[in-house]
Amino acid sequence: MFTADDSAPSPLSGLLVADFSRVLAGPYATMLLADLGADVVKVERPDGGDDTRAWGPPFAADGTATYFLGVNRNKRSVALDLRDADDAALAGELIRRADVVVENFLPGTMHRFGLGYEDVRTDNPGVVYCSITGFGDGAGAALPGYDLLAQAVGGLMSVTGEPGAPTKAGVALVDVVTGLHAAFGILAALRHRDATGEGQRVQVSLLTSLLSGLVNHASAYLAAGTVPRAMGNRHPSIAPYEVFDAADRPMVIAAGNDRQFHSLCTALGAPELAEDTRFATNESRVAHREELAAALNTRLATQPAQTWAETLTGAGVPCGPINDVAGAFALADALGLEAAVSVGGVRQSAHPVRFGSTPAVYRSAPPALDADGAGVREWLRELRESRAPQQPRPDTANG
Numbered sequence: 123m124f125t126a127d128d129s130a131p132s133p134l135s136g137l138l139v140a141d142f143s144r145v146l147a148g149p150y151a152t153m154l155l156a157d158l159g160a161d162v163v164k165v166e167r168p169d170g171g172d173d174t175r176a177w178g179p180p181f182a183a184d185g186t187a188t189y190f191l192g193v194n195r196n197k198r199s200v201a202l203d204l205r206d207a208d209d210a211a212l213a214g215e216l217i218r219r220a221d222v223v224v225e226n227f228l229p230g231t232m233h234r235f236g237l238g239y240e241d242v243r244t245d246n247p248g249v250v251y252c253s254i255t256g257f258g259d260g261a262g263a264a265l266p267g268y269d270l271l272a273q274a275v276g277g278l279m280s281v282t283g284e285p286g287a288p289t290k291a292g293v294a295l296v297d298v299v300t301g302l303h304a305a306f307g308i309l310a311a312l313r314h315r316d317a318t319g320e321g322q323r324v325q326v327s328l329l330t331s332l333l334s335g336l337v338n339h340a341s342a343y344l345a346a347g348t349v350p351r352a353m354g355n356r357h358p359s360i361a362p363y364e365v366f367d368a369a370d371r372p373m374v375i376a377a378g379n380d381r382q383f384h385s386l387c388t389a390l391g392a393p394e395l396a397e398d399t400r401f402a403t404n405e406s407r408v409a410h411r412e413e414l415a416a417a418l419n420t421r422l423a424t425q426p427a428q429t430w431a432e433t434l435t436g437a438g439v440p441c442g443p444i445n446d447v448a449g450a451f452a453l454a455d456a457l458g459l460e461a462a463v464s465v466g467g468v469r470q471s472a473h474p475v476r477f478g479s480t481p482a483v484y485r486s487a488p489p490a491l492d493a494d495g496a497g498v499r500e501w502l503r504e505l506r507e508s509r510a511p512q513q514p515r516p517d518t519a520n521g
Contacts, residue, residue, distance in 0.1 A: 132159020133480045137312075140220040141165060141197065142213075142237075144172040146269070146294050147328070148226040148254050149193040150301030155222070155308065156196035157473040157482040163498060164194065164489070165213060168201040171491040182468065191488045195465050198494035204235045212502040217242050219505060222308055223251045226267065229259035239323045249321040250311040252304055256328045269294035272328040281339055284354045300331040361407040362386070365444070367419050368427035375418070376440040380404065389437040390421045 137160040141152040149164075149172070156162040166172055172194070178187035202209040214237060217223050223242075225232050232238045232253075239251040253259070256267025265271070273279050273290050283289025307324040315321055333340055338359070339350040350358060355374075357363035362383070363376045377383045380403060387396040395401055395417055400410040407414055422430060427443040434441045445453060454461035463472040466487030473482035 131480050132483050133477075135159040137161065137221045138219060139163065139222040139224065140213075140216045142223065142225040142227070142232070143254065144226065145174055146193060146297035147267075147300040147304065148224050149174075150298060151252070151254075151304035151308070152197065152224050153193050153195060154301070154305045154473070157484070158480070159483060160222070162197040163216060163494075164197045164199045165216070166199055166201050166491060168203050168492070171199070171201065175491065186488070186490075191468055192470060194488035195468070195470060196483070196485050197489060198498060199489040199492055200495045200498040201492035204237070210235050210237070211506065212499060213237060214242070215502045215506045216498075217249070218245050220246070220249060221312070223249060224254070224304065224308070225252070226254035228266075229253070229255055229263040243321065247321055248315050248319060250308055250315060250324060251321065252308050252311075252324040252326070254300060254304055254326055254328075258327050258329070259325070262327075262329070267328050269297045269328065272296040272332055276329050276332040277336060277339070278332055281336075281350045281352050283352050285352050288352065296328050296332045296335075299335045300326055300328050303331050303334075356411065359408065360404060361411045362414060362418060364411075364415065366415070366422050368422050368430050368443075369424060370426040371443060373422070373427040373430060373443045374441060375434070378440065382439055383407070385437045386418075386434065386439045389434050389439060390418070392417070392421055 134155055137155070139152055139155055139160045139162040141148065141162050141164045143149055143152065144166070152160075152162045152164070164172075170176065172190060174190040174193075175187055177189040180188050182188055182191060202213050204210050204213060213235070217237060223239075230238075233241060239249075239253070242249060242251070254267075256262065256272060257265040270290055273282075273296055274288070276296065278296065279288040279290055282291060303326045304324070307326055311322050311324050342348040342350055342358070355365040360376075360378055363378065365372050365374055367373075375386065377386050383401070383404075384393075384396045387393050395414075399406065401407050401414055425433075431442050443449075451461060461472055463470055463484050465484040468487045475482070
């Protein structure tokens with residue numbers, strides 16, 4: 123398991139991110155940037171801060187909601203009331219000095235505080251200003267940007283779960299995908315700024331991120347007019363590619379081509395299945411998936427899932443038992459993937475990207491509300507008073 127490391131080179135060192143986002147999509151994006159060295163100042167409301175600070179159980183040993191812990195490491199927290207003129211002025215000074223601004227308020231909210239993109243671009247023409255919304259800033263501006271709502275109206279629930287039982291994904295998947303798109307868009311805009319000196323506004327919504335993330339389902343509708351439907355654990359275009367019942371517990375088999383299917387049949391001791399005209403090609407297997415599943419389940423029921431996983435994997439067939447989250451981390455450990463990190467005594471998922479020369483760094487645990495407020499406010503007041511083009515920032519570790 124990784125431990126905190128603040129000595130490695132970081133590709134985003136020196137980048138100041140003013141993070142006005144909360145809950146998941148925005149904080150996930152800014153944590154990814156922070157892991158790569160960016161100095162992220164998280165601006166929170168004084169009365170409770172980020173909503174996810176109270177989203178529990180479960181809670182960590184110190185009483186902090188684990189939801190908040192999952193997306194807020196490597197950041198500094200300052201509590202500012204944007205309705206207060208002095209605090210709004212300090213927020214404006216932060217944006218004036220920032221390379222990147224991230225916000226996910228309802229459209230128009232930042233502008234009402236004098237902190238919208240058009241308000242700040244004159245004083246900070248190089249700023250990359252990322253706005254995350256639920257449904258854009260036009261006709262959908264008033265719609266609340268909740269992941270469950272996006273999954274519902276965006277089509278994901280219609281293709282998830284058993285037929286006739288719309289089901290949400292087990293995590294806030296749309297928020298996560300949107301956060302990834304936001305981070306990607308920010309980095310692309312920074313690349314443009316490096317080349318031209320020009321900043322820009324970057325906009326990403328839950329709905330468009332989800333529609334892009336529907337990939338083959340979106341393409342089925344757009345290119346062929348086919349409206350996908352929920353199929354449980356089955357795949358609309360591949361068979362066998364679903365959950366099967368081994369002797370002790372469920373497992374998945376994902377045979378994506380004829381060669382893998384032949385290997386599966388041989389390993390199961392049923393080579394005749396590969397010669398059956400109903401199963402000879404993927405197209406025919408999809409057409410006869412019920413008969414195929416019954417035949418495979420009969421054979422899989424004779425051995426435990428782990429036994430089959432070892433046998434089939436050895437034969438080149440993609441498969442595996444269905445793990446819980448504890449089992450998933452155990453698998454990552456067994457594979458040497460180092461998927462967990464300890465930061466300030468808090469265990470978390472590690473940054474998912476491995477860099478050969480500029481690895482992610484883990485400088486600080488998720489901050490308490492306003493943990494760095496005094497230092498940040500003093501720094502911003504000095505900048506505001508002096509208007510000096512460059513002032514040293516307070517130490518990112520000590521605030």
